[in-house]
Amino acid sequence: MREKVILDVDTGIDDALAISYAVHATELDVLGVTTTFGNIAVEEATRNTLQLLELLDAAHIPVFQGAAKPLFRELKEKAKLFHGENGLGNVQLPPPRTAARQASAAHFLISAIKAHPHEVTVVTVGSLTNLALAIMAAPEIVPLVKRAVVMGGAVTVPGNRTPVAEANICADPEAAAYVFQSGLPITLVGLDVTMQTLLTRDHLQEWRRRDTPVSRFFADICSFYMEAYARAGHVRGCALHDPLAVGAVIDPTFVTSVPMHVQVDTSGGLSDGRTIGDRRPQPAAPPNVDVCLEVDAGRFVEHFLQNVMFRCDG
Numbered sequence: 591m592r593e594k595v596i597l598d599v600d601t602g603i604d605d606a607l608a609i610s611y612a613v614h615a616t617e618l619d620v621l622g623v624t625t626t627f628g629n630i631a632v633e634e635a636t637r638n639t640l641q642l643l644e645l646l647d648a649a650h651i652p653v654f655q656g657a658a659k660p661l662f663r664e665l666k667e668k669a670k671l672f673h674g675e676n677g678l679g680n681v682q683l684p685p686p687r688t689a690a691r692q693a694s695a696a697h698f699l700i701s702a703i704k705a706h707p708h709e710v711t712v713v714t715v716g717s718l719t720n721l722a723l724a725i726m727a728a729p730e731i732v733p734l735v736k737r738a739v740v741m742g743g744a745v746t747v748p749g750n751r752t753p754v755a756e757a758n759i760c761a762d763p764e765a766a767a768y769v770f771q772s773g774l775p776i777t778l779v780g781l782d783v784t785m786q787t788l789l790t791r792d793h794l795q796e797w798r799r800r801d802t803p804v805s806r807f808f809a810d811i812c813s814f815y816m817e818a819y820a821r822a823g824h825v826r827g828c829a830l831h832d833p834l835a836v837g838a839v840i841d842p843t844f845v846t847s848v849p850m851h852v853q854v855d856t857s858g859g860l861s862d863g864r865t866i867g868d869r870r871p872q873p874a875a876p877p878n879v880d881v882c883l884e885v886d887a888g889r890f891v892e893h894f895l896q897n898v899m900f901r902c903d904g
Contacts, residue, residue, distance in 0.1 A: 594619050598695070601636075615840050627658055633658075656723075680814065681810045704728075739776075742756055746782050747780075833894050852879040
């Protein structure tokens with residue numbers, strides 16, 4: 591049986607790669623896509639998601655617009671340096687012909703989890719606000735969720751939004767802290783492992799040689815992404831942050847995780863948004879998160895490449 595998943599996205603470039611990977615993976619059944627703020631505004635994330643699903647011939651997958659801002663804080667600036675003004679490297683797609691459903695992201699999460707108890711894996715690759723709102727509204731869903739796989743955090747490595755904090759957690763630290771303390775079974779796919787994955791310019795050349803609308807689109811947006819990475823000192827390519835979270839659902843052996851008690855700093859100080867793991871031999875509290883610390887990067891990247899373009903030649 592295919593794994594039932596809900597993707598929660600702030601559709602920038604690596605979100606687009608993750609959506610395509612999930613849609614094409616025969617191991618997954620994507621029940622729906624929920625959108626949030628982060629890389630871009632939630633309205634833009636919804637538009638990008640609809641456009642992308644149409645490009646992938648997957649417009650049958652429902653989209654639900656979610657949170658427009660953090661639980662308690664002001665909305666931060668968009669990640670224009672890495673994702674462009676429109677979130678897709680300033681590459682333009684036709685206006686969407688479809689529309690998001692009327693229900694909110696939180697409402698859809700609640701209804702889908704209750705309709706499929708113990709079967710739904712929620713994959714979050716943006717802020718954790720939608721998931722936090724769903725749990726606040728219906729805490730009874732916590733024991734019904736199979737797992738939450740969260741692309742976020744930097745437990746043992748530097749951050750990418752601040753010296754110590756990762757962007758998705760920084761987007762809404764209070765939401766992340768709430769979800770981590772909720773009792774959900776959580777796998778944290780953070781910078782500890784995602785920075786070990788690499789999409790290269792050689793891969794983009796292969797996509798361009800295929801010369802299809804899908805392959806050209808992904809080559810163009812990833813070229814923008816790689817230029818941003820190069821300006822940040824990463825000259826060999828770009829990390830596959832969000833796709834690795836999807837990969838960890840498809841094949842959990844891509845990553846190796848360690849149970850750990852993780853807290854999110856919400857102090858507003860220099861370490862705000864930091865994911866602090868208690869790595870002592872005798873931690874003060876029991877584990878609440880499985881933190882991914884190792885990745886079989888070569889095997890994952892190969893599987894990703896086999897699937898992300900699955901339909902582009904058809």
